[in-house]
Ligand code: SF4
């Protein structure tokens with residue numbers, strides 16, 4: 001069996017690291033040699049995360065990030081659109097033999113690969129239906145296991161079920177297990193005509209800088225949140241209810257991204273371009289003048 005090399009792109013909170021480590025642990029229990037490690041910048045919910053996995057029947061000697069993957073997993077397509085990770089970086093080392101698995105419900109995506117086998121799984125939709133939350137990792141894992149016939153799907157599925165059962169209460173366990181089997185069943189191949197239709201240039205520079213381009217060592221000359229438009233990290237939105245607000249300033253003090261807008265010394269709302277919907281302000285507002293939608 002050729003070494004399986006997977007490069008995953010996700011956001012903190014979507015469970016990319018957890019899915020990769022589930023896969024590695026179960027493969028190790030089934031006598032494979034494995035690696036799973038990650039790379040991320042600011043440790044904030046919603047921040048881009050890259051994970052590297054290797055699974056092999058032979059001892060793995062490489063210890064560097066996966067440079068030439070045979071599976072690229074993109075758990076959040078907004079990463080591609082926003083430029084938080086540059087398209088060149090996501091597709092670096094991707095040759096024609098590399099399969100691509102994206103989290104998408106339909107063919108409404110755009111990237112510039114023509115010859116690779118591209119698969120999609122509606123993992124976020126499944127996760128929201130089964131768990132009530134956009135945590136697409138386990139649905140994607142179901143599809144990943146189907147993509148590699150060298151994994152015995154039934155054995156891996158049983159192990160995943162055991163692991164989930166140990167970690168989660170029954171309701172979340174049930175939801176995750178359903179998401180896993182739905183991911184394995186509902187993933188589909190993007191046909192070449194779809195690809196031809198959809199290939200367009202990815203919008204670049206919506207985010208002016210990604211975290212790797214920001215000045216190092218705290219020497220931030222231009223301010224980072226202004227440059228870093230984190231508002232597209234979540235499909236949710238924060239509603240500000242001015243009539244309820246008592247102007248305590250708690251949200252302004254706690255927002256990690258400076259997204260609370262002030263005018264004439266008054267809180268007047270939330271900057272949609274920057275607010276990443278972490279929910280901190282909502283949880284701490286004493287009068288429920290902020291709501292997450
Ligand atoms: S949800 Fe609230 S605390 Fe979080 S980024 Fe948005 S405004 Fe700031």
Ligand code: SF4
Pocket residue numbers: 244245246247248249250251252267284285286287288289290
């Ligand atoms: S925490 Fe709530 S009440 Fe206080 S300023 Fe913010 S929105 Fe207004």
